Amino acid sequence: DQQVKQNSPSLSVQEGRISILNCDYTNSMFDYFLWYKKYPAEGPTFLISISSIKDKNEDGRFTVFLNKSAKHLSLHIVPSQPGDSAVYFCAAAGYGQNFVFGPGTRLSVLP
Amino acid sequence: DGGITQSPKYLFRKEGQNVTLSCEQNLNHDAMYWYRQDPGQGLRLIYYSQIVNDFQKGDIAEGYSVSREKKESFPLTVTSAQKNPTAFYLCASSGTGDNQPQHFGDGTRLSIL
Numbered sequence: 625d626q627q628v629k630q631n632s633p634s635l636s637v638q639e640g641r642i643s644i645l646n647c648d649y650t651n652s653m654f655d656y657f658l659w660y661k662k663y664p665a666e667g668p669t670f671l672i673s674i675s676s677i678k679d680k681n682e683d684g685r686f687t688v689f690l691n692k693s694a695k696h697l698s699l700h701i702v703p704s705q706p707g708d709s710a711v712y713f714c715a716a717a718g719y720g721q722n723f724v725f726g727p728g729t730r731l732s733v734l735p
Numbered sequence: 736d737g738g739i740t741q742s743p744k745y746l747f748r749k750e751g752q753n754v755t756l757s758c759e760q761n762l763n764h765d766a767m768y769w770y771r772q773d774p775g776q777g778l779r780l781i782y783y784s785q786i787v788n789d790f791q792k793g794d795i796a797e798g799y800s801v802s803r804e805k806k807e808s809f810p811l812t813v814t815s816a817q818k819n820p821t822a823f824y825l826c827a828s829s830g831t832g833d834n835q836p837q838h839f840g841d842g843t844r845l846s847i848l
Binding site for chain 2: 719
C-alpha cells in the first residue's frame, strides 16, 4: 500500500508558465514533507521542505503548499524554465520515522 | 566541497557473486541510508544507520548487508541471495534530530552480466 502517491507520472508545461506537481499521502502521522528534483543518472537534490505547522513555504521560484485535512501537498514552480525538466519526488515522514518517497513525476518544460 | 561520493558509477555483477558499493560522506552527518530505485517506483529503503557501529534494516533488506565502522563510510554489499539486484542504488546522509532533509550521492547502477 503506497503511503505517498504522485498520481501523475508525467507533466508537460510551456516555458514561463506555472508547473504544479501534486502529492497525496495516507498516513496522518506524517508531519514533515520534502520535495526533491532528480536528473537522469544523478542523485536527488533537495529542493524545499514544509512542516505540518505551516501551510505554505516559499523559496524563490518554488512554493510548496500543504493541505493537512486533504492530506495533499503541491509544488509550484513559477516561472518554469527548461532546466527544471527532471523527475520530482515528494517524501514524507512522521516524528522519529524514516522518509517514505513517492514514485515521482517527470516534468518536461517545453521551450 | 562537502558531499556524498558513491562509487563506482556503474557496476556489473556475475551470477552468484557478491559486490560492494561504496558510499563516503564528508558532511559530518551521523545518519546514513541506502535506497534502491526501480523504474516507476519511489526510493525504497534498504538499510540505515543512525550512528557508528549500529544499523537497522529498512523495508527491503533481504539479500543485502552493510557495515558502519566509520562515521564517513557506509558500504553496501549486494549478496548472491539478492535475486533481482539490477537497480539504481542511492546513498544518503542527514543530520540527526527532527526535520533533517537527506542529501544524496549520484548513485550506482548495478547490472547483471
